[in-house]
Amino acid sequence: MKTFMLDIFIKRALADMKSNKFLNIIAIITLGLSILIVSAFLLFLININEVIDSCKKSVRIMAYLDPGFEEVQLEGIKQRIREMDGVSEIIFISKEEALKRLKEQMKRQSSLFENIDTNPLPDSFEVQIAPNFETDEKMEALAQKIEKLPSVQEVEYGRKWVNKFTRVVNIFKITAFVMALFFLLAAIFIMANTIRLLLYSKREEIQIMRLVGATDSFIKWPFYIEGLIMGGIGGIIGISMLFLVFIFISINVSQDLASDFVSIRFFSIKDSIWVISSSMFVGWLGCYLSLKQFLKA
Amino acid sequence: MENQNNEVIIQLFHVHKRYGGKNAIIDVTVNFFKNEFVFITGPSGAGKSTLMKLLYLGEPASEGQIIIEGVNLSRLSNSQIPFLRRKFGIIFQDFRLINTKNVYENVSLVLESMGMNRKYIQKKVKIVLRMVGMEDRGNNYPLSLSGGEQQRIAIARAMVGDPKIILADEPTASLDSESADAVLELLKTAHSKGTTIIVSTHDKELIRKMGTRVLHLKEGQVQE
Numbered sequence: 001m002k003t004f005m006l007d008i009f010i011k012r013a014l015a016d017m018k019s020n021k022f023l024n025i026i027a028i029i030t031l032g033l034s035i036l037i038v039s040a041f042l043l044f045l046i047n048i049n050e051v052i053d054s055c056k057k058s059v060r061i062m063a064y065l066d067p068g069f070e071e072v073q074l075e076g077i078k079q080r081i082r083e084m085d086g087v088s089e090i091i092f093i094s095k096e097e098a099l100k101r102l103k104e105q106m107k108r109q110s111s112l113f114e115n116i117d118t119n120p121l122p123d124s125f126e127v128q129i130a131p132n133f134e135t136d137e138k139m140e141a142l143a144q145k146i147e148k149l150p151s152v153q154e155v156e157y158g159r160k161w162v163n164k165f166t167r168v169v170n171i172f173k174i175t176a177f178v179m180a181l182f183f184l185l186a187a188i189f190i191m192a193n194t195i196r197l198l199l200y201s202k203r204e205e206i207q208i209m210r211l212v213g214a215t216d217s218f219i220k221w222p223f224y225i226e227g228l229i230m231g232g233i234g235g236i237i238g239i240s241m242l243f244l245v246f247i248f249i250s251i252n253v254s255q256d257l258a259s260d261f262v263s264i265r266f267f268s269i270k271d272s273i274w275v276i277s278s279s280m281f282v283g284w285l286g287c288y289l290s291l292k293q294f295l296k297a
Numbered sequence: 298m299e300n301q302n303n304e305v306i307i308q309l310f311h312v313h314k315r316y317g318g319k320n321a322i323i324d325v326t327v328n329f330f331k332n333e334f335v336f337i338t339g340p341s342g343a344g345k346s347t348l349m350k351l352l353y354l355g356e357p358a359s360e361g362q363i364i365i366e367g368v369n370l371s372r373l374s375n376s377q378i379p380f381l382r383r384k385f386g387i388i389f390q391d392f393r394l395i396n397t398k399n400v401y402e403n404v405s406l407v408l409e410s411m412g413m414n415r416k417y418i419q420k421k422v423k424i425v426l427r428m429v430g431m432e433d434r435g436n437n438y439p440l441s442l443s444g445g446e447q448q449r450i451a452i453a454r455a456m457v458g459d460p461k462i463i464l465a466d467e468p469t470a471s472l473d474s475e476s477a478d479a480v481l482e483l484l485k486t487a488h489s490k491g492t493t494i495i496v497s498t499h500d501k502e503l504i505r506k507m508g509t510r511v512l513h514l515k516e517g518q519v520q521e
Contacts, residue, residue, distance in 0.1 A: 205395045205397065212407045213379045215379045
């Protein structure tokens with residue numbers, strides 16, 4: 001396309017937007033709300049994935065030792081566990097150390113420890129898992145192997161609850177995906193209808209343009225540009241609204257939860273550009289569908 | 298005025314046009330020559346406007362062949378139709394100007410759609426507006442002009458792309474005699490520059506003034 005033609009198309013698109021302000025504003029707002037909802041789902045998916053990844057990374061096996069184990073056995077057990085496949089690191093946690101950690105974690109409930117004369121906690125090994133060993137089957141096998149060692153009383157690992165959590169989150173993910181798809185389709189439908197109304201109001205003008213030799217591309221391009229501009233503005237509005245909601249939630253609701261568990265984040269610049277570009281695509285697609293139908297008639 | 302070189306620009310062979318079961322054009326076979334000024338006349342409902350529409354592919358013929366500068370219209374794809382229409386300048390009884398665009402924009406639209414650059418458009422639109430005596434009305438909107446003025450703009454729009462053929466469908470029907478004369482003068486000017494002019498009208502005075510070939514249509518059939 002020649003540059004001056006693009007200039008003509010942009011001017012016509014802007015003039016059309018100006019002359020149909022009300023319709024365009026309604027379409028932009030509706031598109032913005034749709035993008036807000038879709039990107040909220042996306043943001044949820046991104047953050048929940050990071051939470052799950054973080055949980056998976058923090059999974060380790062705790063091997064609790066018999067109360068009566070002899071210290072001379074300690075190095076032997078440690079060595080045998082270290083030599084097992086899938087073990088990246090092993091740390092001995094004495095029962096004194098365990099109690100100290102527990103007290104630190106439960107500072108606010110320190111009164112609970114006041115009447116405890118003896119340490120009820122066992123000595124234990126904290127076994128870190130190699131990244132390629134994080135599957136259910138491998139971890140289960142490793143845990144069973146450790147449990148069979150002499151002086152190991154019990155083995156515990158958090159994999160099972162992580163898996164349960166993952167399964168629940170997966171249901172949320174599918175729901176979020178379906179909802180996002182639904183709102184995206186709704187946004188396309190809204191755009192298509194807005195452009196259809198515009199086309200209807202300009203049908204005589206379009207008819208005249210065709211009579212004077214205008215090609216369909218010449219007629220379509222300003223509408224495409226209009227769709228892209230509306231989509232872009234809708235996208236910026238949607239993502240800005242989401243950012244405000246995110247800031248509000250970050251400040252007022254999730255601060256404690258997030259700091260203890262995992263930090264939640266907003267879209268990166270790249271993600272934001274992707275969301276706005278998608279919104280522009282939705283704007284264009286709505287125009288494309290409407291024009292295809294209208295110009296065929 | 299007889300055509301100077303007998304070079305055919307439009308040929309119609311046994312053309313029919315039907316709307317449902319009703320025949321609007323029946324077995325029309327006729328030639329139009331380069332730089333000819335032809336009137337198509339006949340009573341209302343004779344098929345004058347339908348014949349015009351068939352020429353610029355406003356509607357396709359139901360039967361028969363229409364050949365314009367060697368191009369058979371029945372073989373044109375949809376994407377080729379705009380390029381066929383650029384051979385024509387079309388003038389309508391109801392002007393068909395875009396009321397949301399000013400005079401300059403209405404006229405320049407033709408050249409924009411042809412992909413001409415801005416400088417050329419500005420220059421050419423200025424020339425044709427001067428030719429039709431409307432050079433100072435470029436910023437006016439159609440609805441602020443009289444019927445005669447609107448028709449002049451429509452003629453300017455028809456002429457601005459230097460078409461080979463001008464089709465004028467009842468161009469003076471809604472004008473007073475003074476404006477009608479002005480329109481005829483403008484068509485004569487276009488004709489003097491080598492353009493083929495085909496005018497559909499039932500205005501006998503207009504036909505008498507020109508004294509050129511007349512094609513009589515009655516109930517869809519030619520009675521030359």
